[in-house]
Amino acid sequence: MDAPSSPIAPSEGSFYDDSTRPTTPASSPLFGASKVDELIPSMPKPDTDKRVSTGHAPIKNICVIGAGYVGGPTAAVLALHNPSITVEVLDRDPRRIEKWKSRHPPVHEPDLNNVVRVTRDGAETTTTTHGKRHPNLFFTCDSATSIRRADMIFLAVNTPTKTFGVGAGRATDMTAVDGAVRDIAHHAKPGAIVVEKSTVPCGTAQRIRQMVTTLRPGLPIEVLSNPEFLAEGSAVENLCMPDRVLIGSSETLAGRMAARQLAQIYAAWVPSTRIIEINAWSSELAKLVANAMLAQRISSINAISAICERTGAEVDQVARAVGMDVRIGPQFLKAGVGFGGSCFRKDIASLTYLAESLGLEDVAHYWRQVNVMNENQRGRFARRVIAKFDGNLHGRKIAVLGFAFKKDTGDTRESPTVDVIRLLLEERPHEIAIFDPYCQEEDIYREIEPVCGSGSVKVLGDPYLACSQAHAVLVMTDCDQFRHAPVKCGRLAAPVTHVSRMEDGYDSLAEVIMTPAKQEEEVWTSHGVSYRLASQAVCPTDCMTCRSTTSRPAASEPVEWARVAYNLKEPKWVLDGRGFLDVAEMERLGLQIDTVGRRPVHSAGSVDVDCE
């Protein structure tokens, strides 16, 4: 897991140890990348080599700076589809690099392990065309060698929101980017192409170019913007079958040539119609906008859900009817407690800050509303819970099922649940018990403690314990386990997939561990090519990750609602924050259910409709 590794990540002097994460953050404020200026001792002499660079030469070596959520998978997929290119992943954190070299990469995504094994260890392809493939993905901490060798350098470092100074909470903290750029200026060969992969503020390409020119005058270098569009849980799929690949370049001949070269690398597996070459500014902006517009869809349907709750409409039906308009489309129209994860909030904050700094107050206000609506939605949900108990939670126990910001992830950061719990705690309930099938206990505590102390909040590894003797159950994540599983027949099939996903994505590893004697070859098929995977190095016997993989409790079994219902105390409320539970079924079990986007059944503070 990447997230848990982060609190210990900042090793001294590491200024790009952590990488950008797409939908979720490793962007904890803990990561200070601070001592940049001290790290640049002396600049090399201005480059006198005026040869016009490798412009036309094919790219042979790629360096990806940042071995995190974006850098790792991106590098692996680049290497997979370009066997003739050597891809090196560079990170200052040796522990992270070691993890990538081991059986347990720090990022777990479906299929990622297979991609890494094929590219890192080499493999035999069972299809006749390729034959044997040699390793072409490497991990290293040696920035000088790696950058010096590279024809193309991807920047995939962390760009969190600034927590201090001008623009705190909105502007982007560029420390890690700046650090990497200094290294590039220091070591890069003339004609190298820098590719921004991290989400950066608009104008960063320009800024990088200026920095390099200042630090090492005369070094010919091109900066491209090539934003990632990865969603947690489907990173490899997003990389292998992208909706579009944006390549932003400066509008000069050299810039366009560099863009062409990058496009050629993608052309190995992406249809050329999906590769869009635009200018760098537009590309940087497009990344922010895409996330802002997705978040806006959620905020919009949530704004409608607030109206539904007070009238008689059902937000699901409204969303379905609206989504059938092809101009709007059906996705991302699910009402709930709002979006989480750092990307949406962060990118909107960044967009807002950009508009503010351009003097466009109305535009800033417009986009700020999306975040405001999202925060209010959480508040509304909490108030709804409180209203169920006539405004007083004294002596009540509230169970919370699900903590992660979305289903099938163990990422706890920027989860809407934190806000809801904070608001509930203000009413001084007796206890709040949290269960999440994927989140680590300590991660949940770490998120909750700063906002609300730890007093009456408990994290439990068993949903029935969490719900036992509770007066209300809040369902905060639409995990499949929380869906009502009617009969026991589904129980065997369903958990298997969850386990493998949960166990840090080690799909095939799980098998190997289960049957250690079975040393049969493992085969992975992707895009019509079958790879015979090389056997992996054996972990030391005291490997913590191996141990926790085998001794994991079966927390991912579907929740039996009948059992939950039996142990609940009156009034047995279930508050569905994701609108996915079966109302009729819950009511049959003797539960009172209340869903986001529907009119409350018996709430104390219900407002009568008056909108004639």
Next chain:
Amino acid sequence: MYRGWICGPLGAVIAHQCPKIHVVVADLNESRIQAWENGTPSFYEPGLNEVLSIVRRRPAPERNLEFVTDVEAAIQQADLIFLCVDTPTKSFGAGQGCAADLSNIQRVARTIAQVSRGEKIIVEKSTIPCGTADMLQDLLSTCGSPDAQFEILSNPEFLAEGTAMENLMLPSRVLIGSAQTERGRRAADELASLYETWVPRDAILRMDTWSSELAKIAANAMLAQRISSINSLSAICEATGASANVDSVSAACGRDPRIGPAMLQGGIGWGGGCFQKDILDLVYIARSLHLDDVAAYWESVVTMNEAQQTRFLQRILACMYGSVTGRPIAVLGFAFKENTSDTKNSPAIAVVRGLLEEGAKVSVYDPKVPSNEIELALGAVDLTHLQICRSPYEACCLADAVVLATGWSQFRTPSIDSAQLDDGILTPPLEMSNFLDWSRILNTMQRPKYVFDGRNLLDGAFLTRLGCRYVRVGSASAWDAGRRRSVGL
């Protein structure tokens, strides 16, 4: 019973698709009914005349479309009554400028209550505020005769002006909201069976009336929001003064299937009778439910649209060195969008009004909007410097600047590639003759020949080659005030 803009086309389509059903369109306005009867409705809609003439050509006993002014008789005979009355935004009293004025619909409801006997299904077709079905049910059951029974359905229209016939013939979905009772469902079945003669069954969604009423305004609000969003970004693109370009941004975002490419065109903003009204409705509902944050959220979609129009006007002024007093400016297009003659809330109004107030001599050309409607739409502005032209060439003759305000396709620049341009071939190919001859327009203009493209419709490179200063929404141009200084012009 059908009336007004929506129901003329709807009546025609039902009559066309269901030869066994007799359709009566009733309206108190005699001249309007007469116009329909003559086959010359007062507005333009592609395909409408064709359908009308097919139905009208049917021999007398099979001719199933009638236009009458006797509303009461029409109500008495009908089994199913579509309510298509206008519900404008209130211009007075509580909720002024925001709430919908329901007096029309209430008046019709009372008439229905008075004259109806037996079972009637009342279908709300016009966009009405949420909760109107409840209101109607209450009104009809209290005022109606005891032997009449009413069932109210909500069946919102999803027509876009300019594509109304297509939307009716091949709808993306048909919503039928009914009371969640046995009788309500039966009424919904009846309406559904009417639609099923030409609409696939899975495109017909049934729900409660509240959801259906809300879905209609939510859909419009979210469409308008898309445009407002992209326009807010066009403002950023312009302000950066760099090479950011809203067309690239929207193309890149539109590729995301979760966002989709439609309605992401930067421009001077949306107009028309629906978007504004529906969003204001939504705002009003949210306010009356004490959801101020929700109200503010949706209100910002309207605010952004207004700001966009102001920004466009200011940009025109800034590019022309801050003053347009006495200068001739041509405005091409006046309707709120292409393929319609509707000028309601058209962004062109704000532009023309603004230019007139600045003392410019404005000449307007629109292929479909009648000149009296243009004057009417402009309202209380001094119109002495306004000239309404019959041809684009007349409007642009001797103009200092041309402003493209509506995306009519005939205004497009020919899509000939630049290779041809380099060969000096500037006349558009023959099959393009119904398109505007931009070289002719630019030849008659006065230097320095500004073209302000409010719809991002034109090919900037082509026009620049023809020797004009081309400015489009959402990308900085060399002629913007701030930029001019830095480029040293």
